[in-house]
Amino acid sequence: MPRTLSFQQAINEALDQEMARDESVIVIGEDVAGGQGAEGETDAWGGVLGVTKGLYAKYDDRVMDTPISESAFIGAAIGAATSGLRPVVELMFNDFMGVCFDQIFNQAAKFRYMFGGKAETPVVIRTMIGSGFRAAAQHSQSLYSIFTHIPGLKCVVPSTPYDAKGLLIEAIRDNDPVIFFEHKKLYPLEGEVPQELYTIPFGEAEVVREGQDVTIITLAEMVHESLKAVEALAQEGVECEVIDLRTTSPLDEETLLDSVASTGRVVVVDEANPRCSIATDISALLAQNAFGALKAPIKMVTAPHTPVPFADNLEDLYKPNAEKIASAVREVSEYQAWKATASTS
Amino acid sequence: MESDSIHKLTMPKWGLSMTHGKVVEWLVPERAEVSAGTEVVEVETEKITGCVESSKCGILRRQVAKSGQDVPIGGLLAVVADLSVSDDEVNRFVEGFVLEEACDESASDDIAPEFVEVGGRRLRYLKQGEGGQPVVLIHGFTGNLDNWLFNHAALAQQRAVYALDLPGHGQSSKDVGDGSLDMLIGTLQDWLDALSLSRVHLVGHSLGGAVALGVALRSPDRVRSCTLIATAALGPEIDADYVEGVVEASRRKQLKPYLERLFADPSRVTRQLVHDLLKFKRVDGVPHALSKLSKNFVANGKQVAVFRSELEQVQSPTQVIWGEADQIIPSSHASDLPDPISVELLANCGHMVQMEAAREVNQLVLSFLEKTD
Structure with missing residues (x-):
């Protein structure tokens, strides 16, 4: 209706x-x-x-x-x-x-x-x-x-x-x-979409889904791929918070930091190339300002550092998708710091 | 399909946008006895959590939907029947229902809001039910016709029940003129004219109660009865910080703590509830309208309009319903009212008492309507 x-x-x-x-x-x-x-x-x-x-x-x-x-x-x-x-x-x-x-x-x-x-x-x-x-x-x-x-x-x-x-x-x-x-x-x-005119202020990320285990920070089409991924993950018992940035400038740092303070685990999903990107920008922000809250390394799911391929199969491979997002989430949710420490000693 | 001996509980439609609900928890085990009005199962929608009640006495024979399951509106939740009905009959009913009725989505989809132009303003309203002495539901400040989602259909079984969006609210025009209570009262009178409703029962919540009272004082011959729920205008006290907060807050995190004051149980405030209010506040003209209305409604921390001394002049039969745990307008405003006014206080309920104790409020309103028809 x-x-x-x-x-x-x-x-x-x-x-x-x-x-x-x-x-x-x-x-x-x-x-x-x-x-x-x-x-x-x-x-x-x-x-x-x-x-x-x-x-x-x-x-x-x-x-x-x-x-x-x-x-x-x-x-x-x-x-x-x-x-x-x-x-x-x-x-x-x-x-x-x-x-x-x-x-x-x-x-x-x-x-x-x-x-x-x-x-x-x-x-x-x-x-x-x-x-x-x-x-x-x-x-x-x-x-x-x-x-x-x-x-x-x-x-x-x-x-x-x-x-x-x-x-x-x-x-x-x-x-x-x-x-x-x-x-x-x-x-x-x-x-x-309401018929009436309305505005959404810049610098307000949208928490599309609440969850306490892993924060997925994303934007544009990848919001939808992330939402596909979290359905499967919820079946496995991993509840993800999905944040849609909506604007990259200004950036809603507060919403990101609040979420990571409660989950301690982050996957940043960005369809763009990985170098000097929104994904690296957010990773740096969280590493600097939420270091104490992090329970696992920040994981990025992005395209590789190549141009977008023309061949259908290569373009499909190039693009982040729900499957890649889910496997990144599994990796950070299963990550245990003591195991990493043990293996290096 | 429902026979005299087998009663079905189906997924209700709470609010215009609801398409399905999720079973949260069964409150009654299978084989337990239920009576009419027993809350059987807790259901969660995107917007709100509520309880589905049995409409008949009997034994809860089958919990058809499991906890966590999504069920479309009209889908079968449970079967209530006496022990004289055999398990086989219950089985056949459940199987028959799934095959024949669960797919029928159109049945619950036939109600749609309408618009009418009143004094240069476009007002949205929703009508449910037909005939009888009509009832008009008037929401409170920052509310809309969906505030009655647990009440509207229940009250409309025997009569026409209208819920409208006041100016500045819901999908009605955002022009609130001078923002005064007089404007709201006048608009409601004009709206009654526009719909040719000559005599109605008014049910108002909070600011909507003040509007109802205003109409009852101005046009006593048009008001068959007045039900005032957690109403404004019976005393000066109000949580002015709440009123200012909901007007000013522009982010989820700021808004949520204010909305939690509306309920005795703050967990009633879902993500979607906060989201919907934020969405509303982003519409062109809404911030201005709310700010204008609020300044006329509350000044220096007190309610501006108090009709207490005029209550003696109200000719329509009036009842007052209040949640004892109301944090917005104190339930003490229900004390010491003139004699003919009946007062019902409901324990463990906050300002949104018509949501928190929907069943009790619906029963109180229905029996009052019957008495005053």
């Missing part, structure tokens, strides 16, 4: 409702409006996977198609944001961000800081992440850790339709640049 939408529809609804509420919200990107000369909605692409479908018909010139020139239109959106608009700019795949890094991390991220707090840049950059789509190495990465590294950017990585809508509305109303990462495998995921 509750109203459900897909992840994709939830994003569309957030854009639609915010555009209706606030005239300064505009949408910019490749194919976001529709094919050239499109009549209304019929011929409209509405984004490469159809997320912005229907907006052009409703908001006309507030939905702007751009040429394939990321550095130009990302720069234009950032400029528009500094002069009073609230652009939501779509950069198809986060893999293409490289060509407009200067605009993002040297300009947008620095304006507030370098202009003495007087400049605001309320821009949202929506972009797709994620492997498992048979889209090969240049369309499948999860690069949120690169943006999390830059002070001045906020990074949002939702995992459910409810969160996607609330976090996107929050992102649009936020006065700082926000990078909004959408896992393309999640687009068809259905979930409860």
Whole structure:
């Protein structure tokens, strides 16, 4: 009976409702409006996977198609944001961000800081992440850790339709640049979404499941793989707490530390490559601030340090999944410090 | 399928979003005697834990669902029958039920909330039952029509029972105007007009009790009876820290301790209960609405509106129900009320007494309704 939408529809609804509420919200990107000369909605692409479908018909010139020139239109959106608009700019795949890094991390991220707090840049950059789509190495990465590294950017990585809508509305109303990462495998995921407008504050992780034995810290599609894994683990008597970060910048350190203080055992699950990643960042945070609580080494489940393979079987092997997560959880839950000590003496 | 001699206990539907429940614990062993109203099995939903009662006297012949098992709404939990019914008959009933009825999900799914526009505000309400003298259930501050999830269906067996979301609450419009109690009372009167309900029984909880009382004072001819549960407006004392806390708290960890004050048994506060309130508070307009209402409701640590001196003027028969362990509004407000008002205090219950002692409250309300119809 509750109203459900897909992840994709939830994003569309957030854009639609915010555009209706606030005239300064505009949408910019490749194919976001529709094919050239499109009549209304019929011929409209509405984004490469159809997320912005229907907006052009409703908001006309507030939905702007751009040429394939990321550095130009990302720069234009950032400029528009500094002069009073609230652009939501779509950069198809986060893999293409490289060509407009200067605009993002040297300009947008620095304006507030370098202009003495007087400049605001309320821009949202929506972009797709994620492997498992048979889209090969240049369309499948999860690069949120690169943006999390830059002070001045906020990074949002939702995992459910409810969160996607609330976090996107929050992102649009936020006065700082926000990078909004959408896992393309999640687009068809259905979930409860209220019709009303609502916001979810940044920096609040969601405890998706409570458990006292092992804490699983994760984000995006891996939240769902983790939830699959914990069902099997519960049958074995291991109760996991699953925490969905929701935003990597700001990061909700308190929720992570509280959970680890009670479980003492941690698995960090991140689909991205393992070096200088969210997984290593969180591992370092916990090692420094929860050392006394830890009963086992922190375990990371990530992709290997390779590009995303194109071959189906290799891509499947590349990606963390419920099975790998379950075996990592078993390892940390069975770990006993005295045995490790005994074997080294 | 249910015969005169075999009674079934099925998974109830508590609240709009419930689709299944989990059997936590059997409170009565097989072969034990039960009477109408005996709590037989504890059931947990995402939102809340409650007890399923037997509706008939007899022997608990079969615990069909096991502890830990998930059962869909309407699914068979237990069989109650006299010893004159043979084990074979019970077996056949259980097997027959699984085959014929358990798959029928639509039966319990036919109630849906409706909306009506009243004074420029869209108000949500849920109607259960038909006919009789209608009843209106009015929730309290930060509540919604789901606060009656253990009561609504039970009260609606013989009559139409409406539960609504007050302005600023649930899925009703978040516009609360000046945020005054007068606005809430006026809105309820307009809502009664909109639904052409000329004369009703009012059942109000907490702030909703103050609204009910306000309507009874203003339009005595429209109010057949008034049941005030842990009601506001009978005295100045209130846990003002709670009111401020639920308005201000934005995180689970901050909110939970406040919600625990609502119950005598704080373990009633499930993750989902906290989650649902947080979700509600994130909706556009809600923080503003709650803050506005709370300032009109409580000032300087005291309730602003107190109708105690006007109680003599209330013409509708009135009963007051209170949990003795109420930490939000003290049950002492039920003392020294004018004579015709009947007072029922329930031991070991907190502010949400209609949830904590649903069976007792339902019985009290039903018998009062019968008396005052």
